[in-house]
Amino acid sequence: MPxxxxxxKTRKLExxxxxxxxxxxxxxxxxxxxETEKKxxxxxxxxxxxNDLKLEQKLSGLEGRLIKEIKNIKSELKLDITENKxxxxxxxxxxxxxxxxxxxxxxxxxxxxxLK
Numbered sequence: 001m002p003x004x005x006x007x008x009k010t011r012k013l014e015x016x017x018x019x020x021x022x023x024x025x026x027x028x029x030x031x032x033x034x035e036t037e038k039k040x041x042x043x044x045x046x047x048x049x050x051n052d053l054k055l056e057q058k059l060s061g062l063e064g065r066l067i068k069e070i071k072n073i074k075s076e077l078k079l080d081i082t083e084n085k086x087x088x089x090x091x092x093x094x095x096x097x098x099x100x101x102x103x104x105x106x107x108x109x110x111x112x113x114x115l116k
Contacts, residue, residue: 013022 017025
């Protein structure tokens with residue numbers, strides 16, 4: 001238990017009250033000081049617990065909103081990817097169809113030159 005430090009003026013009080021009375025007063029002051037300190041610490045601990053609970057509740061709500069937002073973004077991203085895949089396949093078909101016609105036309109032109 002930490003020692004209560006009293007100013008030097010209390011030495012005069014000890015001389016006037018006498019050693020036993022002063023010791024009893026000193027013990028009473030120590031007890032009061034430590035009890036007050038304990039009450040303050042307990043109040044602060046209780047406040048910290050309430051604040052921690054509030055913080056946990058807010059974080060839980062935030063976590064729920066973040067999960068919903070991530071799911072929405074994920075579904076939007078999947079939809080965009082699906083649309084882009086369809087668009088890419090369409091353009092690939094157009095490109096390859098055009099290429100096939102050009103190759104067939106080239107073969108027909110080459111054969112017509114050779115067979116003349």
